[in-house]
Amino acid sequence: MIDPRVERLAELVVNYSLEVGEGQVVRIDGFDVATPLALAIYREALRAGGHPYTNLTLDGLHELLVKHGSDDQLEYVSPTQWREIEALDAQVTIWSEVNTRSFGGLDERRHGALIAAQRALSNRRWERIAAGELRWCGTLHPTNGHAQDADMSLRDYEAFYFAACHADTPDPAAYWRSLSATLNARAQSLAAVRELRILGPDTDLRVGVGGRTWIAADGKYNLPDGEVFTSPVETETEGEIRFTFPAIFSGREVEDVQLRFEGGRVVAAEASRGEAYLRELLDLDEGARMLGEVAFGLNYEIDRFTRNILLDEKIGGTMHLALGAGFAQAGGANTSALHWDLICDLRREGEVLADGERVWKDGSFVAPLDVAVAGERA
């Protein structure tokens, strides 16, 4: 039985997000448990005239590599993988884990070495994306592992997830095109803002964004999507903020994070759980104490925290800030091995001022836009 939602998501990825064309080489990455979506994307890419192929792996292999590999083996990237990156026109990453804690017991230094080696490949991928040579989209295929993290049954999680992608509606692409117009208008309206001030419980934070570019995340790089983001001016974050959702990095949770910024840098940090890990991450490198991103989550189908950053950072009515690497295309200059999204729930309490004027209250922008605001129902 083919789930029509899976087929519609595949159609969306291929035709809306990646715009696969005649003769394009399309690689579909993921775990074998994502087979239904991988196959559906394969078929859609064929219909679009592309040359798709799947590049699937199995749960447990990374674990084996970290546990049994020598340093040399951990850091090895095959020359064929390097060349393969150059040959792709489009790439889909399907996140789909049978067990989201498969990396839970691994030696962190060794796991870090593996991630660092793989990052070199992904850096090259981002260069090609930035140069307009490669299209990329990351999406998810629901599993019991992801559902369990969300405290849901698989059936309920699927309903939640496909609704977030609007793959449960007859014409998801039409929805995303209209949302794209809304988000782009929103990004434009934020372009002139010099400073955002976020106010909420234990939160009064000023973030300088003058001269930076706001970007609409409209389903091209992620599905689901729905946010506007930029990289703040590195030296212009001042004040305090409290993050009510757990902050997750590499499968580890830090709860109730509170940060104080001075001159753009974190000068005080505490957490009710995982504080040592929080400090470890802040000390990772020079850029880890500075913000690389500030964003508004605007996907209102995502109405709950599910321990998955792909979805959590887009929860309608939230803001998120990332410690670490910024986005060059937004004008961000901060570099770091870290990019850690922390989510601030502003749905019930909280407001945001832009250069002193209230633009956001109780989980949505105050001023309506000229275009249809299809995605922003509170």
Next chain:
Amino acid sequence: MPERPVERLAEVAVSYSTRVQPGDLVVIESGPLAAPLVREIYRRVLEAGGHPLVHVALEETQEALLREGSDAQLEFVSPARREEIEAADVRIVLDAEENTRTLFAADPRRQALHKRARKPLGDRLFERSAAGELRWLVTLYPTHAAAQDAGMSLADYAEFVYRAGLLDEDDPVGAWRALGERLDSVAEWLGRKDELHVLADGTDLRLRVGGRRWVASRGFENFPDGEVFTGPVETSVEGTVRSSFPAAYQGRIVEEVQLRFEAGEVVAVEATRGRDFLEEMLALDEGARRMGEFAFGMNEAITRFTLNTLFDEKIGGTMHFALGKSYPETGGVNNSALHWDLVCDLRQGSEVYADGELVYRDGRFLDGLF
């Protein structure tokens, strides 16, 4: 298969069949069902100092491509695959089908087109292997699909696979070395012969093998294994041959194939089932009508037919031949996108003559020859 045989199979595959060395790039291709075996092999490749790279293939992408792809899509070969064949030191393929008939309804003409386009990949693989630059292995992980084709439960089939690989022996590698030595002496002896004449039910076939090399298959490239093979002199094959077992190829079945060869070429074809497909494959290219391989199956631990060439062609007391491409290491020069093995049961009422002398009867070489 119970846990232990999977470990044993992985052990033999890595340390004996492909002899993984430190620094080797080891490409492992598999279906998702073989995950337990992939993980065991992956771990052992790491322990041997190699760099394992896993590709999980989905049968249904092939079906979609053959059904919906344009000619250009069917003929496309990813540059990544080409480069990987050049870069790999070891290639391990794990057969783990979910449904052996996934391609049953595919258009043979389109299959042929796709096959021809991929021929250079196969050629390079054979070339690099013959030159000693690449070690490759095809083996099987038992699945319900394969068990069903064999007419067996999965548990019984797994047991069959386990025994066929001599994995129930105390020392499987030792057992393969011993079988390898025996096959060596057969191959050496056959290497001194020129003309073979095979007589069996529906079969009266003459071929020349003088000047060609006989290879003892000892579990290096196929597992399980156990055969001696060569590439016959391409123009020498004369007479008729009848296959004893149904043969599966690319998801299609042919039964009771009868072929007549003249001057090395198939000139007449009969089959009770799948004849159109057979004709299509024979028309694939110039070399598809010629015999690229001739071999004796000598694995006495495989006694039953299971509709899987990897096993059927090794049944002790059979011979098989392949239409299409020959293996370069035999000295065979036939070139084709096809390599299709057909098996003849010689265990009853058969005789084989070598240079006019009776050397083989009812499934066994006569005593005292080597």
